[in-house]
Amino acid sequence: MSATEIDFYELLECERTADDKTLKSAYRRLAMKWHPDKNPGDKEAETRFKMISVAYDCLKDPQKRAAYDRYGHAAFQNGGPGGGQGGADFGDIGDIFESIFGQAFGGGGRQQARRGADLRYDMEISLEEAFHGKKTEIEIEVSAACEPCHGSGAEPGTGARRCTMCGGHGKVRAQQGFFVVERTCPTCHGRGEVIEKPCRVCRGEGRVDKPQTLEVDIPPGVDSGTRIRLSGKGEAGPFGAPPGDLYIFLHVKRHAVFEREGTTLVTRVPITFTTAALGGDIEIPGIDGERLAVDIPAGIQSGKQLRKRGAGMPVLQGRGRGDMVIEISVETPTKLSARQKELLRELQETETGDECPGSKGFFERIKSVWAGLAE
Numbered sequence: 312m313s314a315t316e317i318d319f320y321e322l323l324e325c326e327r328t329a330d331d332k333t334l335k336s337a338y339r340r341l342a343m344k345w346h347p348d349k350n351p352g353d354k355e356a357e358t359r360f361k362m363i364s365v366a367y368d369c370l371k372d373p374q375k376r377a378a379y380d381r382y383g384h385a386a387f388q389n390g391g392p393g394g395g396q397g398g399a400d401f402g403d404i405g406d407i408f409e410s411i412f413g414q415a416f417g418g419g420g421r422q423q424a425r426r427g428a429d430l431r432y433d434m435e436i437s438l439e440e441a442f443h444g445k446k447t448e449i450e451i452e453v454s455a456a457c458e459p460c461h462g463s464g465a466e467p468g469t470g471a472r473r474c475t476m477c478g479g480h481g482k483v484r485a486q487q488g489f490f491v492v493e494r495t496c497p498t499c500h501g502r503g504e505v506i507e508k509p510c511r512v513c514r515g516e517g518r519v520d521k522p523q524t525l526e527v528d529i530p531p532g533v534d535s536g537t538r539i540r541l542s543g544k545g546e547a548g549p550f551g552a553p554p555g556d557l558y559i560f561l562h563v564k565r566h567a568v569f570e571r572e573g574t575t576l577v578t579r580v581p582i583t584f585t586t587a588a589l590g591g592d593i594e595i596p597g598i599d600g601e602r603l604a605v606d607i608p609a610g611i612q613s614g615k616q617l618r619k620r621g622a623g624m625p626v627l628q629g630r631g632r633g634d635m636v637i638e639i640s641v642e643t644p645t646k647l648s649a650r651q652k653e654l655l656r657e658l659q660e661t662e663t664g665d666e667c668p669g670s671k672g673f674f675e676r677i678k679s680v681w682a683g684l685a686e
């Protein structure tokens with residue numbers, strides 16, 4: 312086991328869905344149990360006490376917990392996901408974490424096999440799916456622990472014997488000048504044992520490629536760039552070591568009507584110039600499938616933005632929804648009948664210029680410019 316494999320929830324003996332109260336009481340109970348005062352001189356108890364403190368420190372903070380749920384321990388490493396960009400600020404929790412967990416399981420003893428690799432799976436979803444969330448299944452071919460040998464790599468019925476090269480320590484020592492250097496045993500690759508007879512199915516590897524169907528639960532509010540972690544669904548570890556994680560990378564497809572800016576949905580709505588002048592009610596589709604009534608005030612101009620509160624995208628792992636912004640563009644008619652043209656001419660004859668103050672003001676300003684040019 313290494314620092315990267317200890318699950319915070321397992322440390323606190325809680326479900327991943329545990330609420331704050333449950334976490335807190337679990338932490339109190341375990342902190343009491345492993346407290347150095349209660350276990351004087353017990354190094355392991357002290358380490359465990361430190362670890363549960365770090366785990367609880369992370370999970371009690373909603374922001375850190377959300378990041379941990381999404382990225383696992385990667386949330387604390389190398390400044391967080393994406394090199395710190397967009398990730399929560401964890402201060403030095405990463406360092407503390409590494410030093411305690413690394414110390415506890417990295418040094419001394421037999422070296423454990425490395426865990427399996429993390430995998431990436433890209434998934435495209437529609438904006439509607441991002442809105443509602445989605446439960447879906449994916450099929451992937453992933454290396455899984457070999458069944459006949461249970462991942463050990465040894466032919467069933469045969470065993471493994473202690474490595475004679477390192478005496479089962481997984482490490483060999485060599486003198487280099489003044490120093491004694493410890494290296495991973497080249498014979499058993501650190502496992503401390505060697506297989507007598509390799510498994511025929513996996514040829515001694517302990518894992519085989521296998522198609523798997525996995526359930527993916529996409530929460531409402533995800534966006535392009537959101538990653539969903541399926542813990543332990545990555546590649547199987549070599550020789551029965553723990554598996555890696557599978558990360559689902561989400562991509563939200565462009566929508567025909569809506570543009571998304573965070574939780575805000577923007578839609579451009581062309582209206583007729585008569586509706587713009589007289590005002591009126593129009594209906595537009597909402598992302599939730601409802602019809603949204605929009606009240607157009609008389610005299611609205613192109614570019615004006617109307618806002619529908621709470622008609623945007625849901626907040627990921629939060630409450631409420633963003634807004635919908637409706638940007639109005641006034642469309643000048645291009646296909647008029649003879650009768651319509653006649654009516655418009657009639658309208659034109661009644662114009663005094665005061666109907667459109669913007670236009671009137673502009674031409675008055677031009678007049679003064681022309682007058683200046685004439686001097």
Ligand SMILES: [Zn+2]
Nearest residue numbers: 474477496499
């Ligand atoms: Zn060895």
Ligand SMILES: [Zn+2]
Nearest residue numbers: 457460510513
């Ligand atoms: Zn096998």
